[in-house]
Amino acid sequence: MKRDITTLTAYLALAAVCVIWGTTYLAxxxxxxxxxxxxxxxxxxxxAGGLLLAFLxxxxxxxxxxxxxxxxxxxAGFFMIxxxxxxxxxxxxxxxxxxxxxxxxxxxxxxxLISLAINTGERPNIPIFVGAMLGxxxxxxxxxxxxxxxxxxxxxxGIIATFVAIIAWAGGSIWLKNxxxxxxxxxNVAIQMFSGGIWLIPFSLAFxxxxxxxxxxxxxxxxxxxxxxxSIVAFSCYLYALRHxxxxxxxxxxYVNPIIAVILGWVILDEKLNVTMGIxxxxxIAGIYIVNRGHQLRDQWKAQVTS
Numbered sequence: 001m002k003r004d005i006t007t008l009t010a011y012l013a014l015a016a017v018c019v020i021w022g023t024t025y026l027a028x029x030x031x032x033x034x035x036x037x038x039x040x041x042x043x044x045x046x047x048a049g050g051l052l053l054a055f056l057x058x059x060x061x062x063x064x065x066x067x068x069x070x071x072x073x074x075x076a077g078f079f080m081i082x083x084x085x086x087x088x089x090x091x092x093x094x095x096x097x098x099x100x101x102x103x104x105x106x107x108x109x110x111x112x113l114i115s116l117a118i119n120t121g122e123r124p125n126i127p128i129f130v131g132a133m134l135g136x137x138x139x140x141x142x143x144x145x146x147x148x149x150x151x152x153x154x155x156x157x158g159i160i161a162t163f164v165a166i167i168a169w170a171g172g173s174i175w176l177k178n179x180x181x182x183x184x185x186x187x188n189v190a191i192q193m194f195s196g197g198i199w200l201i202p203f204s205l206a207f208x209x210x211x212x213x214x215x216x217x218x219x220x221x222x223x224x225x226x227x228x229x230x231s232i233v234a235f236s237c238y239l240y241a242l243r244h245x246x247x248x249x250x251x252x253x254x255y256v257n258p259i260i261a262v263i264l265g266w267v268i269l270d271e272k273l274n275v276t277m278g279i280x281x282x283x284x285i286a287g288i289y290i291v292n293r294g295h296q297l298r299d300q301w302k303a304q305v306t307s
Contacts, residue, residue: 007245010243013238013241014238014241017238021234022101022260023230023264024226025092025098025100025261026097027222027226028092029265029269033218035215036204036209037089037092038203038207039204039208043197044226044230045085045193045196048193048227048232049190049191049192050194051227051232052231056184056186056187062187069188070191073191074199075172076172076192077191077196078172079171079175081193082196082199082200082203083165084166085165085196086165086200088161088165090161091157091158091162093158094154095155095159096271097271098258098262098266098277102138102139102262102280102284103163104165104258105255105284106135106288107170107254109131109292111173111174112291113128113132114171126294127293128290131286131293132291135284138279138281138283138284138286141276142277186236186239193231259281262281
């Protein structure tokens with residue numbers, strides 16, 4: 001009975017992750033429309049990381065990790081938070097939240113492809129190759145729908161910034177994977193968010209227009225939502241689901257997030273949603289699934305060969 005309750009709770013936690021992380025693109029889009037985007041990301045990450053650090057250090061009496069581990073997490077924070085999150089915040093000033101979400105859904109695929117690229121002893125198998133082609137065909141279909149927008153410099157730079165963001169996130173993920181640490185996962189996340197916010201300060205000073213910063217409800221409400229739910233609550237639910245469910249099931253959130261983001265952008269912000277967009281999203285999500293499946297098959301084949 002207790003096991004059934006734990007499993008049910010884990011599925012509810014996963015559902016929360018799917019919904020909350022799917023809504024963060026909309027919240028970010030609303031927030032950065034009237035507020036400097038990098039400053040918005042600075043405040044969000046410092047607040048979320050600071051609150052989580054305070055909880056761990058004061059509430060749980062946890063200790064800070066070694067300087068070496070702090071440095072590792074800070075480097076990851078630069079790539080995954082400062083570039084990964086900060087550039088998406090800036091991009092959403094110029095591109096719809098739904099398009100940003102669909103591009104960001106390529107992150108798991110990008111991690112696998114970069115890992116294969118830097119490991120010269122491995123080549124993509126057929127499922128990985130086919131999945132990558134499908135995923136990028138989906139993204140290309142979205143761009144084909146909005147070719148006229150590319151004459152807008154802001155739109156084009158927003159697309160480029162989002163792609164740089166997912167490459168940076170993938171690079172940070174690989175950096176962490178190759179550097180094992182015994183530090184508590186929540187402590188690592190807190191350091192990544194807080195250091196990512198600090199790394200973002202020079203971006204804000206260099207690129208934001210800080211001369212007329214206005215704090216309104218259109219900024220405060222998305223900010224509070226992203227700090228409390230988008231960062232702290234959702235990630236706690238993610239860790240709980242990961243602890244009690246198979247990773248293949250937990251990874252489903254990556255396929256649900258862009259769908260929720262596109263629908264919300266269409267309903268609330270009147271962003272484009274038509275048959276072509278639906279086909280593009282289906283192609284992209286199918287590509288991500290096939291790449292992940294191909295990666296799992298590769299691991300299974302390796303295990304059989306070495307056993």
